[in-house]
Amino acid sequence: MRLRVTSLGILWLLLASAASADTIHLKNGGTIVADSVREKGNRYIYDVGDDSYAIPKSSVDHIEAGGLAASAASSSDKVADLPVFVPVESLANIGNLPKDIIQDGKVDPDALSKLEKQGNAELSATADFIAGKFEFEHGNVDSARRYFDSALRFQPANATILTYYAALLVRTGNAAQALIYAQQAVNAAPQSPDAYTVLGYAQQACDHTKEAVAAWQHSLELRPDPNVRQYLAKAQREQNVETDFSERESSHFVLRYEGRQTSDAFRAQILAALESDYDDLARELGTPPHDNILVTLYTEQAFFDVTRAPSWSGALNDGKLRIPINGLSSVTPDLARVLRHELAHSFINQLSAGRCPIWLHEGIAQLMEPKSLGGDGRQLAQLFKTQRNIPLNMLEGSFMSFSGAQAYLAYAESLAAVSYVSDSYGISDIQRILQRLSEGSSTEAALRATIHSDYGQLEAEVGKYLSDKYGD
Secondary structure (H helix, E strand, O other): OEEOOOOOOOOOOOOOOOOOOEEEEEOOOOEEEEOEEEEEOOEEEEEEOOEEEEEEHHHEEEEEOOOOOOOOOOHHHOOOOOOOOOOOOOOOOOOOHHHHHEEOOEEOHHHHHHHHOOOOHHHHHHHHHHHHHHHHHOOOHHHHHHHHHHHHHHOOOOHHHHHHHHHHHHHOOOHHHHHHHHHHHHHHOOOOHHHHHHHHHHHHHOOOHHHHHHHHHHHHHHOOOHHHHHHHHHHHHHHHHOOOOEEEEOOOEEEEEOOOOOOHHHHHHHHHHHHHHHHHHHHHOOOOOOOOEEEEEEOHHHHHHHHOOOOOEEEEEOOOEEEEOOOOOOOOHHHHHHHHHHHHHHHHHHHHOOOOOHHHHHHHHHHHOOOOOOOHHHHHHHHHHOOOOOOHHHHOOOOOOOOHHHHHHHHHHHHHHHHHHHHHHOHHHHHHHHHHHHOOOOHHHHHHHHOOOOHHHHHHHHHHHHHHHHOO
16 A cells, blocks of 8 residues: 655554553553563663564553463464365374474374375365464465475365465465466365355455456355454455446456546556566566456546545555546656555565464555655654654554554654665665565564574664664
């Protein structure tokens, strides 16, 4: 998403995180469960597993020591934008299989090999599925694909395996391939709401909105689900707005537009700009998206009707580039930056297997525009100096609920952090961070493995960078 705000608000925002042992009680009523908590200046530092996070003292009511530990994944560890499956199809009697296959937090290949030697196809398929599901849920995309492929060799018509595999393919930008597996899942289990849900995902990602609406409606008939209702409602809004839209294609893009909005010349300019940006980003960031990228041009009202985005947003990439053109008749410098910014998100998604935290996503996209901090640098330097910046770990999730001023600060901090990494280590280390994320690392683990900084160290280094560059 690209921000549309004109001034920097001097404020910070609390976004609750979660995890495991001492309990931090927040003034807003929320709680954070952590392994340990310690004071540092005007912040509390708390640990969750191997990662450390910061929170301003002014946001904390009190801290309760001890308590029962509870595990929770950070936003970058969750498989976003996919349903929670409750498969109804039969697999082999699982019994203790998960405990046999998952040892010390990872898949045991020897256990899989022993099970396969028993010569039971259903058992082998189930074992490989358990391994693939574990890797999928932990963001290890390549490993998950290998295990799902192996499972399908033993049971090629198993709807549960096909459904998960299709979900993984949608999640990693392989929508056209996902559509094949999702349709096979529906054929194998016509009473499975999960199969229809994922079929809808794949169809929507392939710009088959009408078919996605039908698939999600059928899924809801089989089993009510509030998340699926939300997907359906958005698809129906899109369908209503885009009923009379036309299409134009180029090498890497499918452009959808309402004929009276734009001229042929303007649409040709947009596609030319996008193709040029595509080539530039492929050189700068690497691996481009697998499938053609869908781009839809809207009036401003239609954009907000379809996306329900906050008023400060200037465009959106939710798998499709959604661009409000606001009566423009040519590609202005500002529109060119919007196009490049939103396209960068597609590359970042591909490189990180959809696991990139939002601050890093938006920081890289702004850097690619290209955008600099400019006049905001001095104010940001002061915020970091006085520890009144938003801690980066609190910017891993969506900015969509932020006010305009809060979003502006979040975007500025994101750009500052990525600018520091780029200026200090080069774009190659940004690529390496994204690669680590795609392999299942947490954000902080990816940072430590590349630039040797946890969140606390990174914020200190960004603060010094801002002070040196913009401070008094």
